[in-house]
Amino acid sequence: MTLPTRLLWSLLIAACLVGGVTWAILLLRPPNQLTLAAGPEDGAYHRIAVQYRAILARDDIALRILETAGSAENARLLADGTADVAILQGGIDVAGETVEAIGTIFYEPLVLLYAANALISPNPTHWAGLRINSGVEGSGTRAAFDAFEQAVGLRPDANEHSALGYSDSIAALLDGQLDLAVFVAPIDAPYLRAAFESGAIGVLQLDFIEAISRRMDNASLVQIPPGTVSLDPPIPSGPRQMLALEARLAVRHDMHPALMNRLTMAALELHGGRDILQDEGDFPSVSGTVLPVNNSARQLIVNGPSTWHDWLPYWMAAQLNRVVILLLPLFFIVLPLLRALPGLYAYAQNYRVWQNYPVMRTIEDELESGSDPVTLDEMAERLTELDDHLAHLRLPAAYRQTAFQARVHIDLLQRRIITERRRLAAEAEETASVAAGAESTATS
Structure with missing residues (x-):
């Protein structure tokens, strides 16, 4: 934004504030x-x-x-x-x-x-x-x-x-x-x-x-x-x-x-x-x-x-008194909410990542119970999509660490899938070798 544009916006905001205050004063005047x-x-x-x-x-x-x-x-x-x-x-x-x-x-x-x-x-x-x-x-x-x-x-x-x-x-x-x-x-x-x-x-x-x-x-x-x-x-x-x-x-x-x-x-x-x-x-x-x-x-x-009756025009003092009476209960409601807002905001940002953990937990449980190569391929594909989603998730810098940790978890699951594939391949190769030896013995 150039300097003239910034100056124009500043003047516009100032004019709106002055107009708002003037309107409020005219409205309050009896x-x-x-x-x-x-x-x-x-x-x-x-x-x-x-x-x-x-x-x-x-x-x-x-x-x-x-x-x-x-x-x-x-x-x-x-x-x-x-x-x-x-x-x-x-x-x-x-x-x-x-x-x-x-x-x-x-x-x-x-x-x-x-x-x-x-x-x-x-x-x-x-x-x-x-x-x-x-x-x-x-x-x-x-x-x-x-x-x-x-x-x-x-x-x-x-x-x-x-x-x-x-x-x-x-x-x-x-x-x-x-x-x-x-x-x-x-x-x-x-x-x-x-x-x-x-x-x-x-x-x-x-x-x-x-x-x-x-x-x-x-x-x-x-x-x-x-x-x-x-x-x-x-x-x-x-x-x-x-x-x-x-x-x-x-x-x-x-x-x-x-x-x-x-x-x-x-x-x-x-x-x-x-x-x-x-x-x-x-x-x-x-x-x-x-x-x-x-x-x-x-x-x-x-x-x-009230104290401001001595130094404000009577019509301002009267309205100010009413506004204070109306806003006082709101103050005790809004203030705790304002104090809670940072925590609520942090939870909302982290939840955008946390809501993906059930998928990872399901894949982890399936790996524990054993899977065939086709299922492993499906798991790997789901994890790849999940990793891509987290990689493109727009998060404030202060909350990117949560997404990074989730992607590390995904990488560990991908490694376990690779390890499980190798184990299944080794078992299949060993089974094939035993079967070939048995067939050779029977032929001779």
Whole structure:
């Protein structure tokens, strides 16, 4: 091969490598936009969605936030593919099998606010004829309060229900148009803070709250310490025990792995710290999601990010992590095979010679048992063909010794055939001589 030809081949191989790497990079790079179903603009979910948008923008991922009535609508939009991501309240079902969870991300207490001058029984089984705002249709609050009524045995028609928004329900309480307003939201939500600070609204502490929590699916108890909302004046003024649900970050199961990875990292950043209701590391959590948890998200939450997350673009780090996980089992299979390959290759080359030994062994056995001249000629012819075959066998230099040894064995057999021919010829000559002597004696 001439120098120009070698240079041409080198350039061609280099171009193929560059093209392959470029293609792989383009294939690994995820879409640069997502749609998140949040909630009403004045709600806590929308506020959290804005924080997610700011974090994802660092990696040039545009997050479009859908304003919705709440968790029930979020679940529907996620199921039909309108949204890629959604924040869902605990207990909200998602139709179909196209949705996974990244994890639970924070507690949402079930907050019951009442006008301070209203007489509301702490035992919910006694509620009758109350004007209750239980959330708009499609909201998680409405779904949670429906579950609450079933848990305590309240008929839906025992009280008068309205469907006001968060801020409107606070105003209605202050105006005396409502007796009770239901919220499922972080305790420090802005509209709740405004209600607490008004001084005209109280937080209802339920009787038998532990028993109620055990009757409600996906509900747990949280302790609200005094001063949670404000230290001066202290709001609440005393400890509160509340029912709480765990909000979940849910995604479409076919989301690009790199985006799944980036969302999980954002969830760890936003929800992994300590606050009034949780200790550091409590969230995100892979338990209590009801939905199946995405495997990549589970690995990140349980084991933390890998070392290359610090020095690779997020989309490369995510894919590299998946490739390593997939290839690790193969490594333990392929490595022993690679170590065995030289031995297998040597055996294969030697076997090309060894497979001819049965023919030689058969001829050797026939020689031991004695043969006539015709059989000896046939043996010699077979050995000649075998020797010619081994002489033309293409073997690597390191394995030609085996063929040489086989040909030496053939040569020894050929010599034995020659010796056997001579012996048979001598016996025939001696037999003929004895016969001639006997005939001569008989004639005389």
